[in-house]
Amino acid sequence: MSMDNIAGRNPVMEALKSGREIDKILIAKGTEGGSLIKIIGKAKDRGIPIQYVERQKLNEMSSSDVHQGIIATVAAYEYCEVEDILENAKSKGRDPFLLILDEIMDPHNLGSMMRTADAVGVDGIIIPKRRSVGLTSTVAKSSAGAIEYVPVAKVSNIAQTIDKIKDMGIWVAGADMSGSKEHYNMDLKGPLALVIGNEGEGISRLIKEKCDFLIKLPMVGQVSSLNASVAAAVLMYEVFRQRSHSDIQK
Structure with a gap:
């Protein structure tokens, strides 16, 4: 399956809440607090790997720089009939x-x-x-x-x-x-x-x-x-x- 990325805190949280299959979550080093704490907790509960990386890596992975310090790597979205x-x-x-x-x-x-x-x-x-x-x-x-x-x-x-x-x-x-x-x-x-x-x-x-x-x-x-x-x-x-x-x- 091809891979895609979900960027931003709210989209990542919604993906976690919906039960979507997530390969791993990348978080920019030095990013802390707020909604990120809840995201990390929910990801750990589901056994999803969390990797801390340089912010530049997220900039390169995202189509824009508005990723809020977090990107979830997931399988491409599935279409229905x-x-x-x-x-x-x-x-x-x-x-x-x-x-x-x-x-x-x-x-x-x-x-x-x-x-x-x-x-x-x-x-x-x-x-x-x-x-x-x-x-x-x-x-x-x-x-x-x-x-x-x-x-x-x-x-x-x-x-x-x-x-x-x-x-x-x-x-x-x-x-x-x-x-x-x-x-x-x-x-x-x-x-x-x-x-x-x-x-x-x-x-x-x-x-x-x-x-x-x-x-x-x-x-x-x-x-x-x-x-x-x-x-x-x-x-x-x-x-x-x-x-x-x-x-x-x-």
């Missing part, structure tokens, strides 16, 4: 809520989306095998631990996957400025998959055609678009709001 995500939603006794990402390339965007997805109860994320960022240590860091709780399925063909979930009765909504209605004027309750497009080009033409409907975010400023993770967060919270309001009415 779309069926696993749907079964997970079914086991909770609620309508599925999926996030489909069409060629998201920035690991920070994916991590941020995962963090919001965990907050609003998204059952899982679907990404394509090609032209998409995968589950890397940078994604893990950006997700602030959410990567341990939000399942991700990697599929060969997003268009075919959309057809498949539509056959299961799940509505597919695409985020696009050409949408006929604003997000708060659309009924986003019930089984739903929300599609977010590439940072520069948005949703591809084929995927846009596969969507049941398109929704847009109103904008009155001079900049014509939002960051992909920000747009995704706004839309995910609107779905969450509508579902929560519906539950209260029941």
